[in-house]
Amino acid sequence: MVADLxxxxxxxxxxTEAPPFSRMAHLTGEALRRWAAMDFARxxxxxPAAIGLGAGLYFGLKAEPDWRIGVASLVVFAALxxxxxxxxxxxxxxxxxxxxxxxxxxxxxxxxAPQLSRELGMVDVAxxxxxxxxxxxxxxxxxxxxxxxxxxxxxxPARARITWRGEGFDAQPxxxxxxxxxxxxxxxxxxxGAFDFARQLYFQKIGAVxxxxxxxxxxxxxxxxxxxxLAADVETMRVxxxxxxxxxxxxxxxxxxxxxxIVTGKRxxxxxxxxxxxxxxxLAHLLAISGLHMGLATGLVFFTVRFGLAxxxxxxxxxxxxxWAAAAALFSGFFYLILSGGGWSARRAFIMAAIMFLAILVDxxxxxxxxxxxxxxxxxxxxPEALFHPGFQMSFAAVTALIAAYEWFALRAKxxxxxxxxxxxxxxxxxxxxxxxxxxxxxxxxxxxHFNRVAIYSLPANMAAxxxxxxxxxxxxxxxxxxxxxxxxxWAWRFAAQCMxxxxxxxxxxxxxxGAVSTTPQWPQAAMIVLTIGGLWLCLSRAPWxxxxxxxxxxxxxxxxxxxxxxxxxxxxxxxxxxxxxxxxGERTLFxxxxxxxxxxxxxxxxxxxxxxxxxxxxxxxxxxxxxASGCAGAVSDQGAVTVVFTEHKSTLAEDCQRAxxxxxxxxxxxxxxxxxxxxxxxxxxxxxxGAHAVWVERDGALTVKSANEFRGNRPxxxxx
Numbered sequence: 001m002v003a004d005l006x007x008x009x010x011x012x013x014x015x016t017e018a019p020p021f022s023r024m025a026h027l028t029g030e031a032l033r034r035w036a037a038m039d040f041a042r043x044x045x046x047x048p049a050a051i052g053l054g055a056g057l058y059f060g061l062k063a064e065p066d067w068r069i070g071v072a073s074l075v076v077f078a079a080l081x082x083x084x085x086x087x088x089x090x091x092x093x094x095x096x097x098x099x100x101x102x103x104x105x106x107x108x109x110x111x112x113a114p115q116l117s118r119e120l121g122m123v124d125v126a127x128x129x130x131x132x133x134x135x136x137x138x139x140x141x142x143x144x145x146x147x148x149x150x151x152x153x154x155x156x157p158a159r160a161r162i163t164w165r166g167e168g169f170d171a172q173p174x175x176x177x178x179x180x181x182x183x184x185x186x187x188x189x190x191x192x193g194a195f196d197f198a199r200q201l202y203f204q205k206i207g208a209v210x211x212x213x214x215x216x217x218x219x220x221x222x223x224x225x226x227x228x229x230l231a232a233d234v235e236t237m238r239v240x241x242x243x244x245x246x247x248x249x250x251x252x253x254x255x256x257x258x259x260x261x262i263v264t265g266k267r268x269x270x271x272x273x274x275x276x277x278x279x280x281x282x283l284a285h286l287l288a289i290s291g292l293h294m295g296l297a298t299g300l301v302f303f304t305v306r307f308g309l310a311x312x313x314x315x316x317x318x319x320x321x322x323x324w325a326a327a328a329a330l331f332s333g334f335f336y337l338i339l340s341g342g343g344w345s346a347r348r349a350f351i352m353a354a355i356m357f358l359a360i361l362v363d364x365x366x367x368x369x370x371x372x373x374x375x376x377x378x379x380x381x382x383x384p385e386a387l388f389h390p391g392f393q394m395s396f397a398a399v400t401a402l403i404a405a406y407e408w409f410a411l412r413a414k415x416x417x418x419x420x421x422x423x424x425x426x427x428x429x430x431x432x433x434x435x436x437x438x439x440x441x442x443x444x445x446x447x448x449x450h451f452n453r454v455a456i457y458s459l460p461a462n463m464a465a466x467x468x469x470x471x472x473x474x475x476x477x478x479x480x481x482x483x484x485x486x487x488x489x490x491w492a493w494r495f496a497a498q499c500m501x502x503x504x505x506x507x508x509x510x511x512x513x514x515g516a517v518s519t520t521p522q523w524p525q526a527a528m529i530v531l532t533i534g535g536l537w538l539c540l541s542r543a544p545w546x547x548x549x550x551x552x553x554x555x556x557x558x559x560x561x562x563x564x565x566x567x568x569x570x571x572x573x574x575x576x577x578x579x580x581x582x583x584x585x586g587e588r589t590l591f592x593x594x595x596x597x598x599x600x601x602x603x604x605x606x607x608x609x610x611x612x613x614x615x616x617x618x619x620x621x622x623x624x625x626x627x628x629a630s631g632c633a634g635a636v637s638d639q640g641a642v643t644v645v646f647t648e649h650k651s652t653l654a655e656d657c658q659r660a661x662x663x664x665x666x667x668x669x670x671x672x673x674x675x676x677x678x679x680x681x682x683x684x685x686x687x688x689x690x691g692a693h694a695v696w697v698e699r700d701g702a703l704t705v706k707s708a709n710e711f712r713g714n715r716p717x718x719x720x721x
Contacts, residue, residue, distance in 0.1 A: 039541050042542065045540045046536070049536055050095075050097045051377060051384075055101065057101055058070070058105055059104060059199075062714065070102035071102055081095050100380060111203050114155050114207055115186065116185040117185060119185070120208075123183060125149070125181050126178040126219075129144075131173055131235050133266065135268040140268070142204075143179075145159060159205045159207065160206065161201070161210070163209075164179070166212075172236050173239065176218075176219040181211060182211050182213060183209070183210040185208065186198040192706040194708070202717035242263070245497070246260055248493045249494055253497065254500075255500035256269075257271070258270055262473075277504065283465055293340075293474065294346070297333070298329040301478070306325035309321035333354060336350070348379060348396065355374055359371070372400055379392065398439040402438055405438050433463060436466070445523075452521065452607040453519045453612070456517065456518055461506055461510040465506050468499050477492070480496065520610050522563070524563040527557075534556075565608055569694055570682050570694075574666060576597040578602060579624075579636050581636065588611060591620065592605075595619075630652045631649065633660065638698075640700060642701055644660060644663075644664070654676060657676065657677035657679045661680065665683040667683065669681060691712070
């Protein structure tokens with residue numbers, strides 16, 4: 001009877017049970033709606049991603065767009081976002097994307113300044129000294145130019161970066177100087193898809209680079225405006241403090257140089273060996289003024305001030321001493337930002353710290369992903385070119401992953417009431433290991449993409465080094481800064497430098513282990529875009545579908561596996577080239593036409609090919625090719641094999657074009673030469689017009705040739721407009 005009733009409805013109607021597929025679809029739909037509701041309140045966290053998308057679209061264009069396109073898009077999407085319909089979140093995302101596009105366009109116009117289009121040779125240069133970066137071998141000056149010999153006033157770049165390899169001189173930032181130097185345009189990418197240094201310098205208003213051939217001369221009669229004097233005073237303070245730190249520490253040690261870098265941002269005194277050891281041990285983040293340094297410095301000030309005020313009972317009972325401590329920490333963070341030079345990671349760290357302490361001042365939650373999003377929005381809107389900077393990408397990747405992970409752990413962790421020293425030490429070590437593991441996983445893809453290498457043993461290195469950094473180096477550095485106005489800071493700098501020597505010893509020991517570094521050929525940009533989207537989805541979502549972000553890993557791995565490095569390189573100057581081939585021991589090696597020309601480009605070619613630049617040096621092409629006074633010729637094997645000729649003499653070009661599939665001519669070929677040549681020809685004029693070249697050899701012997709300007713287009717930083 002009960003069974004019969006269960007199968008019938010009202011008035012004797014029969015009840016039909018839903019098919020399994022329909023029931024599954026219904027449950028799936030309900031789950032998706034529930035998950036969407038969970039993440040709807042977190043849509044604002046995606047605002048930086050949308051702004052970055054718009055800025056990336058602008059920078060990816062091959063030609064400069066009309067400024068009205070960005071403004072019109074922003075207005076239209078803003079109007080549509082007020083429509084209360086199902087597509088409102090999409091229109092809101094498009095508003096932020098249009099905002100990023102417009103911000104990038106505005107920023108490009110704001111920093112627009114003349115750039116050199118050709119090498120000038122030896123010229124007299126005069127201008128105001130803005131900053132100094134020095135090491136044991138050279139000094140690098142940023143000069144605001146006022147005159148350049150034989151160059152019209154309207155063509156003079158706003159700034160130039162000039163390197164002097166002689167003895168120093170007494171000029172300080174803000175002084176007028178003159179120098180004779182060989183000036184050149186900003187360097188273009190050394191290979192297709194490589195980092196664009198010209199774009200980076202463009203946004204610093206640097207339109208020329210050069211080598212000084214005479215000592216800089218000081219014009220003592222020049223006067224400074226108030227703003228110039230203020231900027232000069234800040235830069236002079238940084239230079240003098242860095243010099244004082246190095247001077248008060250043992251000269252034969254590098255601890256003082258590294259300490260000066262983390263305090264003032266002046267990294268010029270760090271040797272290549274020390275920097276390589278820190279990088280290969282996974283401790284290179286210590287050299288960048290990041291959240292670690294800002295957090296330790298401001299946190300130390302916050303807790304010291306709060307502890308001191310709490311010891312004064314009348315103040316502790318009557319006044320908001322926590323807010324007073326937050327205000328003191330906020331001021332110290334701003335001072336540290338100015339002192340460090342205000343790099344990308346330092347700005348992100350300060351904005352994060354400022355939001356955290358401002359939250360304390362207004363009684364709000366101090367640390368959250370929302371604060372990270374606000375910091376990213378501020379940086380991307382004011383300096384959208386930061387989107388392509390490794391420091392920006394790695395800094396935000398690390399902090400986003402850390403906060404998202406600790407939010408997840410906080411919801412699931414059981415509260416511990418054991419307050420013994422053993423329990424505290426255990427919790428500290430576990431937190432330190434988790435922090436380093438999460439940060440390493442978050443930043444490793446960006447390290448591989450930008451630097452083609454990643455430190456394998458970063459976890460033990462950081463486990464050993466971070467307590468020294470947190471408990472000794474940063475506290476004594478803060479003490480030294482407080483004592484420096486009284487001239488009592490020397491002992492504190494020396495102690496901090498000795499502790500830094502311990503960190504450097506750890507770095508040297510770890511980086512010297514076998515297999516400490518893994519290198520890889522240049523990753524395709526698509527792999528990084530996929531990993532970034534997947535990582536953001538994993539970190540910003542709270543619903544179970546966040547795990548879908550892990551699908552980005554195999555997709556990115558597929559992109560990486562399908563990409564292969566070039567077999568042949570030609571420099572942007574058209575004066576050097578290289579091939580990747582096996583040496584006598586069967587190891588992949590870069591063989592260059594000239595080992596004396598363009599050494600930096602050769603180093604970058606090695607990185608792009610996935611070679612370890614610390615253990616492998618470019619070899620001369622004559623080791624594998626037949627070379628004579630006119631050039632070199634030989635076979636290059638990639639997926640297929642072709643004959644390649646590198647030639648410096650026009651007299652042999654016709655013969656070379658008959659016997660080879662690819663000819664690289666280190667001179668401009670005529671139109672007639674081009675018409676007569678049966679081979680694929682890359683001459684010096686090709687390099688001038690299209691930038692550096694890279695060549696792949698396909699299985700059938702066909703050549704795939706790409707040039708750097710295919711990726712850059714005709715933009716202000718490429719000499720276009």
